[in-house]
Amino acid sequence: MKAWIITRHADVKQVALNNRQISADRLTPFFRANPEHQRGSIDSLVRYLNHWMVFRDPPDHTRLRRLFNKAFTPTSVSNLRPNIESIVTHLIDGMEAKARRGETVDYIADFAYPLPASVIMDLLGVPRADLGRVKVWSDDIALFIGTAQVAGNKYLRAESGAKAMSDYFRALVEDRTGGPRDDLISHLVLARDDRDALTTDEIIGTCILLLFAGHETTTNLIGNGFLYSMRHRDQWERLVADPSLAESAVEEYLRYDGPSGALARVAAADLEMGGKRIREGQRLFAFMNSANRDPEAFADPERFDIGRSQNPHVTFGHGIHFCLGAPLARLEAQIATARLAERLPHVRLSGGDPEWHDSLILRGVKRLPVQLG
Numbered sequence: 001m002k003a004w005i006i007t008r009h010a011d012v013k014q015v016a017l018n019n020r021q022i023s024a025d026r027l028t029p030f031f032r033a034n035p036e037h038q039r040g041s042i043d044s045l046v047r048y049l050n051h052w053m054v055f056r057d058p059p060d061h062t063r064l065r066r067l068f069n070k071a072f073t074p075t076s077v078s079n080l081r082p083n084i085e086s087i088v089t090h091l092i093d094g095m096e097a098k099a100r101r102g103e104t105v106d107y108i109a110d111f112a113y114p115l116p117a118s119v120i121m122d123l124l125g126v127p128r129a130d131l132g133r134v135k136v137w138s139d140d141i142a143l144f145i146g147t148a149q150v151a152g153n154k155y156l157r158a159e160s161g162a163k164a165m166s167d168y169f170r171a172l173v174e175d176r177t178g179g180p181r182d183d184l185i186s187h188l189v190l191a192r193d194d195r196d197a198l199t200t201d202e203i204i205g206t207c208i209l210l211l212f213a214g215h216e217t218t219t220n221l222i223g224n225g226f227l228y229s230m231r232h233r234d235q236w237e238r239l240v241a242d243p244s245l246a247e248s249a250v251e252e253y254l255r256y257d258g259p260s261g262a263l264a265r266v267a268a269a270d271l272e273m274g275g276k277r278i279r280e281g282q283r284l285f286a287f288m289n290s291a292n293r294d295p296e297a298f299a300d301p302e303r304f305d306i307g308r309s310q311n312p313h314v315t316f317g318h319g320i321h322f323c324l325g326a327p328l329a330r331l332e333a334q335i336a337t338a339r340l341a342e343r344l345p346h347v348r349l350s351g352g353d354p355e356w357h358d359s360l361i362l363r364g365v366k367r368l369p370v371q372l373g
Contacts, residue, residue, distance in 0.1 A: 001283075003282065003284060004278055006273070006274075007290040007291065007294075010294075010297075011273055012263070012287065012288060013291070015263060015265055015284055015286040016286065016318035016321060017319035018319075019319065020268070021267065021268055022267060022271070023266045024054065024056065024265060026264050026265060043159070044159055045155070045159050047201065048204055049208075051064075051204075051209075057268075061321075065324065067188070074327060081331065084119055087114075088335055091110065091114060091115060092339060092340070095372060104369055106368060107223065108367055108368050112222040112223040113219045115219075116219055117215035118131070120214030120215050121134070123183070123210075123214075124184045126211065133168075134211065137164050138165075138215070140157040141158050141165070142158075142212075143358070143359075145361060146361040146362040165211075166205075166208065169207040173189060173200060185203070188207075214328070216362060218329045218333065219364060220259030220363055222333050224253060224257050225249070227365060229249075230347075230348060230349045235306045238307070239337065239341045243342055244338075246337040246341070250337060255292045257363065258289055258292060259362070260361065261359070261360055262287045262288060264283065264284070265286065346373045347371070348370065349368065351367070351369040354366070355367065
């Protein structure tokens, strides 16, 4: 890894919170040292991902985040509930229809992925009909963002995905510039006259971030939570008997084996942690899923308990980089969990052990075949 590995709850919080000695900008030093960058073969990755607020430090991070806070206020997110409910109903109907036809139902492909992807695409103003194309581009970008360990040509595949997605969003930005609509892309275009206005490249980069982050981690949250609910059948039965447990169940999904394995950071100065001397420029991986099993922070941390009352997990991060989309992810997962328990109480896994995505940063399974009754 050529990096420091941080695993304890208190230390992971410190890494997430410390924005003076620890930088979120892990891309700039990587790109400078990467031979593919020197050959100009990952130009789109460099050009657009460097505008992602998750990779920026203040003051750039502050300016970018300020522009998006309004889109993810509690009221704004709550207003999305009817659309989320509608999508969930449509997807469960679709799974039931596939089952009646004798077709294999894949919980990931048929539910966990299209739910958050459709929500964020609607919010941005991206046609749902493009879901398939977006999935291919997003999967390629994920190889780079997720620090894949075995995928071949991951930089070139991620470059291809970033190039295709940036071209796609550039066309949408040009369209909204000529005729704004009631969607987030239009609001970003119209904000160009504000003091915090975004450049065209920043708008495109941010659209890629919102589309990628808006579905990738939530898909994993909904998928992982369902997987462990099926493996711990007593907890699923608790939920079926009382769907109001959906809120605390989602928090346990986030803790027990959450959608984000680790935070990647770079030391911006020499610092000391856990008795170790970390030098400026060295990388750190703060493993949130390890912190969330720390017995110093959680009672009986290895137990999967959807009714857990004290649950200070760090899955959404901490401090200025606390996940902007956390309220939306929680709402999507809570609605999905409650409706699944109500409509598909007898659902079961039908495959063997699942295959996990090749990623250190992202934590999720590729497929989950199920039987509905």
